[in-house]
Amino acid sequence: MRFRRVRSIPLLAAVAALTACGGRAADSTLIRESFDSGDTYSRTVPGPPAQACEAARRTLLSQGYAIARAGDDAVEGNKNFQPKDEEHEQLVLRISCAPRGDQALVFVSAVQDRYALKKSPTSASVGVGALGSVSLPFGSNDDSLVKVASSTVQDATFYRRFFERLQQYLPAAAVPEPTPPAAAAPAAAPATAVESTPAEVVSDTPASLR
DSSP states (O other): OHHHHHHHHHHHHHHHHHHHHHHHHHTSHHHHOOOOSOOTTEEEEESOHHHHHHHHHHHHHHTTOEEEEEOSSEEEEEEEEOSSTTEEEEEEEEEEEEEETTEEEEEEEEEEEEEEEEOOBOOEEEEOGGGOEEEESOSOBOOEEEEEEEEEOOOHHHHHHHHHHHHHTSOOOOOOOOOOOOOOOOOOOOOOOOOOOOOOOOOOSOGGGO
16 A cells, blocks of 8 residues: 555656646747737728838838838838847838728738847967967957847737828828819800892883883
């Protein structure tokens, strides 16, 4: 009986470990992600897709973004930030335009990349007589930026401001010009009365009796 109790302890520990792992998996970002019915990343705008993507391109240019790619159905732009001396951030916006009936459906997604400055000192060789060359830890630094984080922007206010700005670059709806009234037909000239010359009266009386 004692032997069975001793062997049951490792088994209970293993079950507890599996339960703990399952709890951590349930809290992961992938499990929390849900495809809800919100319109945070998309809007329907009037006009064809090419017109919507051109408005998106102008929206990015107005905010200082560098355009990496622009077409009738997709636009991509990026903007750099440096919050600290040894930190660098880049915001990349990708816009896609698709037809939706006689309108355009615009999708936008922003990705924020963060970089840190990594310093790599380069050793220099110095000749020391009979000892030959000795490497000393001084010389030029081979500095480089290393990506340390990357995340999709999920702030609904950020995307709402983007779409509000995009609306300003969409052409205004064409308003039909009023049709000018038809010009009245010129009045007909009054008919000119033709004076009739009285016909010569022919008499039956002989000329000798006139």
